[in-house]
Amino acid sequence: MDKFTIKDIAKLADVSTATVSNYLNSNYAKMSSTTQKKLAGIIDKTNYHPSTTARNLAKNENKTIGVSVADITNPFTSPVISGISEKCEQYGYKMVFTNSNNDEQREIENINRLREDEVAGLIIDPVNPNNNIYNQLSNSFTVIVDRQSQRSIIDTIITDNMKSVQKMTSKMLSKNYTDLYFVTWPLDGISTRLNRYAGFNKATGYSDNEHLVTIPYNYDSSKDTSLEKRIKIILRDPDKKVGFFTMNSRVLQEFLKATQKMSYTYPRDFGVATYEEFDWMQLMKPAISCIRQDSFAIGCEAMELLKDKLGTSYNSEPSPKVKTIATQLIIRDSF
Amino acid sequence: MDKFTIKDIAKLADVSTATVSNYLNSNYAKMSSTTQKKLAGIIDKTNYHPSTTARNLAKNENKTIGVSVADITNPFTSPVISGISEKCEQYGYKMVFTNSNNDEQREIENINRLREDEVAGLIIDPVNPNNNIYNQLSNSFTVIVDRQSQRSIIDTIITDNMKSVQKMTSKMLSKNYTDLYFVTWPLDGISTRLNRYAGFNKATGYSDNEHLVTIPYNYDSSKDTSLEKRIKIILRDPDKKVGFFTMNSRVLQEFLKATQKMSYTYPRDFGVATYEEFDWMQLMKPAISCIRQDSFAIGCEAMELLKDKLGTSYNSEPSPKVKTIATQLIIRDSF
């Protein structure tokens, strides 16, 4: 192993460690071009790399950010990570990654562990943004992503949930649907779901929850038939023209599985649209109308914001910022 | 901020830092139960956390592993990360994450950066496993995942590419297909593609490349029509019964887009099956037959192996291990 330390290099070059250190930190003004070249040569020959650990300790800084995601299995998550990762490299940060697997307790542990590791900043895709743990975090070094807390004290990057669903729902309405339904996992106070539902209600004017179809988070259409039953009832009256809006791609999948089992066909028997876009939706026959969100941009913006905060020491903004990333309606043939 | 150091705690407890250190490292034998309790109380009150940086420096160890993935955008990647992440938490490792975005140069930089950060071990999902950089890595602290090098010196976890494709292809053959085609991104010496193709050839007995359909890595069916043309030619002769096997889910998507544009229908006009399984494949009409691989298990096994290697100091095995994760054939209605 090449266990060279700064001392070894100093000895080899016949200079002091301070000079080597200066060289390492690009303070070339503080040395002759002769020693500069000598150092360059030696460091190259020895393949010396300064210890980041020692450096971090000495400078009392740590160019790494911690990220905690709610569920890495969620297809939404990858592009977000990708965006964060992109910006991390660009700004010279490392990223240490944790997955909460939708478990609040585990998320708490992850965040604590991250903080103990003295990361410079935190990006959190929260399991439950109303969790108290976020109030113990400082807005000066963390940003939250995707889900937003009611009483948040922390800057947040979200997508335009309400407006985009409202628009899509309106589009459906304009096709003379008599009844629209919002299909979702349990609302559970989760802002993304709540806001999408709010957009739906805004467009339809519904004020009760009769047009809300909730399925369990781990709904398995091969075992559970409750969704099928509900759909059958909804579709009973042939005089009505009914449409469904699904809260995300996985809910859409369960919904479609259920309708297929009962041999319903869209847009003949019902209309359908969904939040989230994935490639396969255009492969479906007919192709699915959907709301495209730019998850990659969410990740980028999050890291961008975090970097800015980390740069400026303690700018205590009065209230946390909320940045909204634009979405796009993709209209196809499913309603 | 709670900037307590081990000195502060020592002072507060009226003991030496050595004792505090012993407490932190659970060397309770080396102190009276009185001071033990006192320390417990103080540490709790002050919410003191020892600096991992300092600790790492002092002990010259670092419980973090670095992972480099070829393309986080690839749906194969998430479950792998998920598996690694799971095992990391289980064994008390942190994981620092980098994405190469399919860029060999970037991968090299990532790996180097990771090594400079003195991670304990490396898990690599390589862009090009035949790259020289892997030969500079020691098998004692790295494991490779998914793609395998011809002349590898490093333990690798892969899935059963050849056999499973061979089986699936045989299944197609048994349905009296007269011509089978293998649709893929450029083979480029990449083991996964090569092995899948080898399985295909083993089953069909083809020995030339006439039944190989290659599309560019970034094939965009909305701009490029080469795939359509090729398919049209292949499907020209109505007397032949032809089937396609696609190398992975994204190739399948491009393939399906192309056939849809020309209004071909499966299994009427052709049969199709693919490597990789995703939920949407059972939603397609007809549902797609595919090969399910357990990517999560790949991640788990990789970290498991790495942990073992890191534990035992320098077991220099004669030759690198290759562990194969089993796959499963999912037969549906697409051929």
Add this chain to the structure above:
DNA sequence: CTGTTAGCGCCTTCAT
């Protein structure tokens, strides 16, 4: 331009 000298926060013999 270059070297000396304290630390950074913790661990680890070696004494007591």
Add this chain to the structure above:
DNA sequence: ATGAAGGCGCTAACAG
């Protein structure tokens, strides 16, 4: 059972 002291590899004044 506890403490003193040196050291991990590097940085940052401060001298010269």
